[in-house]
Amino acid sequence: MTIGKMLDTDPIGEAHRLWVKHGWTDAADGMAAVTSLVRAQQILMQRIDVVLRPLNLTFARYEILMLLGFSRNGALPMTRMGSLLQVHPTSVTSAVDRLEAQGFVARLPHPTDRRAVLASITEPGRSQSATATIALNAQVFENLGITDNQVDQLRGVLRSLRANAGDF
């Protein structure tokens, strides 16, 4: 970080000041919180992508591999994955398309419901996700750039937010 950058004011603080100045005082804190959240998510996602890119994975595909790896038979119906990961069915389809092309996942017919498709993790998929987990733990999750106390605060607040949004 340069001295110039250190002296720069926080853009989100600037926005907050403008909100108050325009009389939107009741909304200013919430606006700043949302904007911070969006920006923080970008920062962390970039760090994650840097770690996963050499492994030819994205966070979305990594999450699918971990979910399958943790499941009893290493296989789950597409719909079930979508609801567990809270993503749209079409996102599951496209992610599984790519994972299948990479050989990390295979599509299997559902034993009893011919509409359904099971995504099943392969051996290479297990191996790749294990490698990715080790790298993510060491390079991202073990040090987010905030104190342990702040990590706890963050988890607590976001848990409330998710709960109040009906997320679980």
Add this chain to the structure above:
Amino acid sequence: MTIGKMLDTDPIGEAHRLWVKHGWTDAADGMAAVTSLVRAQQILMQRIDVVLRPLNLTFARYEILMLLGFSRNGALPMTRMGSLLQVHPTSVTSAVDRLEAQGFVARLPHPTDRRAVLASITEPGRSQSATATIALNAQVFENLGITDNQVDQLRGVLRSLRANAGDF
């Protein structure tokens, strides 16, 4: 929220438990924090999109309109917007393409640098962003679904995270 949903366990809590169970204890809290952040961002962005969709805006395009509206002459070079909003130059190009097609922004030549392009907000752009701000303040920012105290905690923690990432 249904009773069934209320009794459901938090998927992120489940993931945290699995991380500890596999011996990745040092990374478990960070993993849970990051996953929570990603999910919270999705929830809030969905709420924002619902408000902005009837106005034919997205959050990215709304941010550009507000930035231009707040600037001295209602116009800024593309690069300047990219650095202020922390987005890639190509994202600015495509967002301005759409705003221009909608008539909310006009491209003007830079007075002294013929390489540069100024994006300039139009009257319809000002009007639309004002409408959007009123709606977002009332329907999202004034009530995020957490307490004022939690909003403050969130802002504080994320400000540290951004600062330590060299964001400002």
Add this chain to the structure above:
DNA sequence: CTCAGATACTAGGGCGTGCAAGCAGGTGAG
């Protein structure tokens, strides 16, 4: 003054997300 290197923007493509529509397959009221 010249020209190599920096800078501003755009084009094209990969990937993720969501909506709308369509198709095959299950299901229950009658």
Add this chain to the structure above:
DNA sequence: CTCACCTGCTTGCACGCCCTAGTATCTGAG
């Protein structure tokens, strides 16, 4: 048993993000 109605999945489209070139244009060392 039949038929209208769900469900599970896929496809096509729009949009956002980023990356990698590529084209203009500017700038400064010599």
